[in-house]
Amino acid sequence: MERLDRLITYFSRLPGIGRKSASRIAYWLLETDRGFVEGFSKDLGEIRDCIVRCRECGNYAESELCDVCDSPVRERSLMCVVEQSRDVATIESTGEFRGIYHVLHGVLSPLDGVGPEELGLGKMRARIKKEGVSEVIVATNPTLEGDSTALYIVRMLSEDGIKVSRIATGLPVGGDMEYADKLSVARALRARQNL
Numbered sequence: 468m469e470r471l472d473r474l475i476t477y478f479s480r481l482p483g484i485g486r487k488s489a490s491r492i493a494y495w496l497l498e499t500d501r502g503f504v505e506g507f508s509k510d511l512g513e514i515r516d517c518i519v520r521c522r523e524c525g526n527y528a529e530s531e532l533c534d535v536c537d538s539p540v541r542e543r544s545l546m547c548v549v550e551q552s553r554d555v556a557t558i559e560s561t562g563e564f565r566g567i568y569h570v571l572h573g574v575l576s577p578l579d580g581v582g583p584e585e586l587g588l589g590k591m592r593a594r595i596k597k598e599g600v601s602e603v604i605v606a607t608n609p610t611l612e613g614d615s616t617a618l619y620i621v622r623m624l625s626e627d628g629i630k631v632s633r634i635a636t637g638l639p640v641g642g643d644m645e646y647a648d649k650l651s652v653a654r655a656l657r658a659r660q661n662l
């Protein structure tokens with residue numbers, strides 16, 4: 468069935484969903500309540516259009532500024548640099564961090580053509596100056612690319628006299644922050660090392 472195959476192909480493109488799970492979801496959709504399917508498909512398109520990147524930090528937001536950038540109580544002298552928007556959610560869930568964020572939406576990866584320019588590191592540097600940030604915590608993942616991105620940021624910001632630390636301990640090596648539990652992330656934040 469061509470239409471059913473198309474549906475399965477869509478689902479198998481989702482992260483972490485193999486062909487088998489995709490097929491299970493597709494068949495389930497055929498049998499489930501029609502109202503659910505209508506609401507879901509309508510929301511999917513709408514949500515994709517309504518959630519944008521925060522003008523300041525790159526975090527996902529429903530307006531020009533995200534909740535953190537828009538908050539009058541966050542410490543603007545302290546910034547945490549993360550790879551993905553979902554890392555902000557992970558760190559926020561610990562309640563350990565009161566500063567602002569900067570979301571890179573990736574890491575340095577020369578082989579894929581992602582250099583400092585593509586990652587917007589110059590823009591980040593300018594923002595740090597503009598906001599008067601004095602301490603930066605680099606919370607990229609402990610992978611090869613995450614480490615080299617952190618190193619690049621440390622070198623760049625040290626030139627500007629910014630205190631830079633790296634969150635690493637407590638997170639599984641080669642693992643994503645996404646999979647670390649709240650406690651590990653909180654511990655890693657507290658045990659950050661000055662570089």
Ligand SMILES: [Zn+2]
Pocket residue numbers: 521522523524525526532533534535536537
């Ligand atoms: Zn923001």
